[in-house]
Amino acid sequence: MCLVLVSEKFTQFAISFAMMASMKLVVNNLQILMLEPWSFELRAGECIYLSGPSGSGKTRLLRALADLDPHQGDMQLDGVSYLGMPAHSWRKKVAFLPAESQWWSADVGGHFSDYNKTLLHELGFTEQVMGWEVARLSSGEKQRLALLRALAQSPEILLLDEPTANLDSKCATVIEQAVEHYRRDSGIAVIWVSHDISQIKRLTRHGWVIADQQLKRQDA
Amino acid sequence: MNLIALSPFDLGLAAALVILLALLSVQLKLGIAGQLLFAGLRTIAQLMLIGLILKSIFSYVHLGWISLLSVVMLLMAGREVMARQKYRLKGWWGFGLGTLSMFISSFSITLIALNVIINVDPWYTPQYAIPLLGMMLGNTMNGISLGQDRLNQSAWQQRSIIEARLMLGWTWSQAISDIREDSIRTGMMPIINAMAAAGIVSLPGMMTGQILAGTAPMEAVKYQILIMFLITAGTGFGTFVSVWFGSRRLFDERERLRLERLQVN
Known part of the structure; x- marks a missing residue:
């Protein structure tokens, strides 16, 4: 009797431990400025959407996850706290793609030391793109190249802040599919901020909504 | 050969030229006549004051007084550096960084010059130490x-680019390296230009003064070369120090860009 109980408890422990281990990103009481503290978890390979009214803190949440803004609380990647590594190492693992990309060299190639060739082709480019002038890129091309650049460092978490907000539907679809294929192949976890209901439906069923300063689980 | 002493009347004639210029600018409604005259009065007052101070320090040579005057000069220069920046670091950093950089470069190089190069005895002889x-x-x-102004202003304007680099996992130092290099170049450009133009376009003030006072031209030239090199080294090292620590201060311990540490002057 007693033995059975112990083994049952052990099984439960083992199961919960295994679940813990499969958690890629664990966020505990993350607090940004005046907002309520938020806790949540993300599995490897999971795709989550994030929505909420503008000004509710979506971008601030993503910025805090990439450790770009001061915040309270803890974040762990594979059980290692963000404080346990230099900030730039954390940001290599937790890539943030903002709504508007920034370019500082005259040509595209000046922004890449390495890139994923399969992804380059899937995004509709050939290797020649590295010689293109940044000034001549369309907004769609810029955003696709920014995605390629963000993924060049092989991150484990990808934070997308309305990456297709200003793009036509064809270009948006290319980006959606490229992210989706890359996620399946690499097991990267994705948080996707989007206002577009139809896009959310195409992407995933699981998501979070920010309402009244609370982060709530919501499945579409 | 001795210097011809100037009488108050001689200076009055020169002042009359400045007053004439002020009258002309009133006529043209340039709105700088007041500034011009006030600056002129400041020149008279400040130079007379330093003349009196130097006179007493020269007649009563003591390391304590010379050090005191040096520190006052350093603090005034530090205040000037702070006032000249459009965006400057908040709090003590704004004053402290420039002052510390000047202290490190100017004082150490002046000490080397007095003790090793000119080798004057005692090393703090005020006729050498104070002008140097x-x-x-x-x-x-x-x-x-x-350099500091360029650094802060560029960081302010290019904040999105710096942050974009941080997002790609660059270190704080990599993310601001091009701005930092640019700022050091900006800080050193005037002295490089001055060295290049010395003697051709401009006769440097110190050399001119020595020649007026009756020094043989070649001796004056040697001193001028010495001063040029010392100034260049001092400016360069001082700019390096201030731009390096200034750029570090724009980021926190988690390598986040913290532009709220700047304030608009």
Whole structure:
């Protein structure tokens, strides 16, 4: 009797431990400025959407996850706290793609030391793109190249802040599919901020909504 | 050969020219006549004051008084560096960084010059120490304030680019390296230009003064070369120090860009 109980408890422990281990990103009481503290978890390979009214803190949440803004609380990647590594190492693992990309060299190639060739082709480019002038890129091309650049460092978490907000539907679809294929192949976890209901439906069923300063689980 | 002493009447004639210029600018409604006259009065008052101070320090040579005057000069230069920046670091950093950089570069190089190069005895002989330090401070002040101003302003304008690089996992130092290099270049450009133009376009003030006072031209030239090199080294090292620590201060311990540490002057 007693033995059975112990083994049952052990099984439960083992199961919960295994679940813990499969958690890629664990966020505990993350607090940004005046907002309520938020806790949540993300599995490897999971795709989550994030929505909420503008000004509710979506971008601030993503910025805090990439450790770009001061915040309270803890974040762990594979059980290692963000404080346990230099900030730039954390940001290599937790890539943030903002709504508007920034370019500082005259040509595209000046922004890449390495890139994923399969992804380059899937995004509709050939290797020649590295010689293109940044000034001549369309907004769609810029955003696709920014995605390629963000993924060049092989991150484990990808934070997308309305990456297709200003793009036509064809270009948006290319980006959606490229992210989706890359996620399946690499097991990267994705948080996707989007206002577009139809896009959310195409992407995933699981998501979070920010309402009244609370982060709530919501499945579409 | 002795210097011809100037009478108050001689200076009055020169002042009349400035007053004439002020009258002309009133006529043209330039709105700078007041500034011009006030600056002129400041020149008279400040130079008379330093003349009196130097006179008493020269007649009563004591390391304590010379050090005190040096520190006052340093603090005034530090205030000037702070006032010249459009965006400056908040709090004590704004004043402290420039002042510390000037202290490190100007004082150490002046000490080397007095003890090793000129080898005057005692090393703090005020006729050498004070003018030398004054020239060092005046020029490093330019370099440091230009470099610092460029650094802060560029960081402010290019904040999105710096953050975009941080997002790609660059270190804080990599993310701001091009701005930092640019700022150091900006700080050093005037002194490089001055060295290139010396003797051809401009006769440097110190050399001119020595020649007026009756020094043989070649001796004056040697001193001028010495001063040029010391100033260049001081400006360069001072600019390096201030731009390096200034750029570090724009990021926190988690390598986040913290532009709220800047304030608009």
